Amino acid sequence: MSGLWFWVVVACVVGFLTKLVGYLVPRKWLTNPRVARVAGTLTIGLLASLTVANAVASGQAIALDSRLGALVAAAVALWLRAPFLVVVIAGAAAAAGLRLLGLP
């Protein structure tokens, strides 16, 4: 997967340049409320999409399996204000546990 190496580097370069842009462009460009708003909605939308894609997508099919249990466990942990690592461990434990019980 040599393409993977290339795109890892591209992501790193683009990520750094994006940060640097904030320090270089005239202030009024990014203080435009529309730009700040899009940056915010993009963040919410992408994270919601990544959550769902990782929970139910399996290639080009929708698969309802132990990962849904992980989603529920994580939501409960977050509801109880558990710290980030505890939430992640709860998700892993739920998925691993449900698989031990025979779920896909």
Added chain:
Amino acid sequence: MNPAAPTPLAQSPGARVGLSIAVATGLYGVSFGALSVASGLDVWQTQLLSLLLFSGGSQFAFIGVIAGGGTPVAAASAAALLGIRNAVYGMQMNVLLHPRGWRRLAAAHVTIDESLATSTGQTDPVEQRRGFWVAGVGIFVLWNLFTLVGALAGDALGDPKRWGLDGAAVAAFLALLWPRLRSREAGAIAVACALATVIAVPFVPPGVPILVAAVVAALIGWFGYAAGPEGEGLEPDIDPYPPTDDSTRTAAP
């Protein structure tokens, strides 16, 4: 506070908050490292993302797309889009710090949710500066250290599914999303983008549904930009100033 006589560093509220947020944020580098090798990246690629991309959301986005069978192009695109908010943060920090020369490059590199939130939570310019650098550099060091720990541990675990690491990835994304769902609008955007993802999955290659959702989110932001509260979606993953604890904030002058 008199800027000519700043608080000694040992009692600096900015540095104290920066240090505690560095420990809390750095620690979850373990989950990034473990999930990254489980998604199929090697230890070096994982470490490179933490060293050079250095933005939690973008890093998780990259490996989240790869884990779902998406192409590296789609992974890099998702990471780039999720990093756009860092440009807005950079502009805010530039106003507060005015870094010059090599400091500007270093400041840009450690411009992330948590360093910005630590800095802007202080009111004294000296503390804003300290908070930014202590949080930024502290997280950078610990995040990379714990990424390596997680990557090596993940490598040793073997079959990721047996350990529920695919479930851990789902949990990590929900945990990144959660603090940003403070308003009804934010919840509505999340639901719309989640639906767009599920609808797109059967029709486009893996990874692309996430970019479809990004388009939906951008359109909502662009055309409905007045609908949401200011700064929505720009909350840090871990809040340096939890709503219940105001003791670490500097008093307003």
